[in-house]
Amino acid sequence: MTTHHVPARRRPVALLLPGQGAQHLGMAVELYGHDRGFTARMDAFFDLLGPEHGPPMRADWLAGADRPAELLDGPWRAQPLLFAVACALARGLGERGVRPDVLLGHSVGELAAAALSGVFDLGAAARLMTARSDALAQLPPGGMLSVAAPPAELAGYLGPADRADSVVIGAVNAPRQTVLAGPEPELQRVADRLTAAGTLFHRVRAPLPFHSPAAAEAGEHLTRALAGMTLHPPRIPIQSTRTGRRVTESEALDPGFWARQLAQPVLFWPALDALLAEGGHTLVEAGPGRSLSVLARRHPAVRGGRSDVLALLPSGAEGTRDAWRQAPARLAAAGFEPLSAGA
Incomplete structure (x- = not known):
């Protein structure tokens, strides 16, 4: 009888x-x-x-600091690049x-998922x-605007959800971090x-009203574009930041589900909370910087040690190679034993 070695993983990876x-x-x-693989994947995209x-x-x-930061902040550059980098890192x-074991993406990150x-x-x-x-x-x-307050405290600042000129809740990133x-x-x-009220906030590096009624027409445009594409059920579970739960097969096959998220709030914290309620996970941020890692570290499951958080890359441009080279060792320290090649 052949005995198969089953790699031990202390926690599933999200x-x-x-x-x-x-x-x-x-x-x-x-x-x-x-990195040959990363280069090939970026070039292919x-x-x-x-x-x-x-x-x-x-x-x-590739020009990096030789280009103005505002150029990269424009969604016509930022979002395709964020998508491509995340996918290239994940496949690496x-x-x-x-x-x-599960994927959780924020806004365009959900399309990468x-x-x-x-x-x-x-x-x-x-x-x-x-x-x-x-x-x-x-x-x-x-x-x-990223505001240091829960959604309930911001109700007086919100407009009607059916008006294109309204300010609404665009994302719930943490219990006291709400994006308008x-x-x-x-x-x-x-x-x-x-x-005037003394409420702390800062502008998000996004020059357009994403995840608000002002984006509804753009979402319909995107739905029509997606309607001509062949969609498949997800092979890896996706914890949706549109709904806060797993993407169902019918949702995955619906072009409007992916397109209309452009005008819907990003429910990052509810999605993360539901995921970690299932049990401990190793949360690995596959993308530039540590924006989601910082948020995830606020969760009680992480603070209590039931889950781990690991950001693959540093917050700046320097040190990326070292961080990427050390990623397997850092994952091993978090209790993850990689699958063998071909497994």
């Missing part, structure tokens, strides 16, 4: 995939040309974007035997990112009121 606001100049650039979009995006990304982990789970392939993902950029061109000027989203000039009026 990949955290960041969205708009996590971008920074030089993000993961140190790996390009250094740029090639699929086509000659109009791929080469200039690659050039702006897979080559090292680190295969996630869908791609990694096989809902759509890389070619469709590139078309989706192009269509998303086209849809974003329809949004009015606006933005997002909406168009200008109403968003600035809310910012002025928060300042």
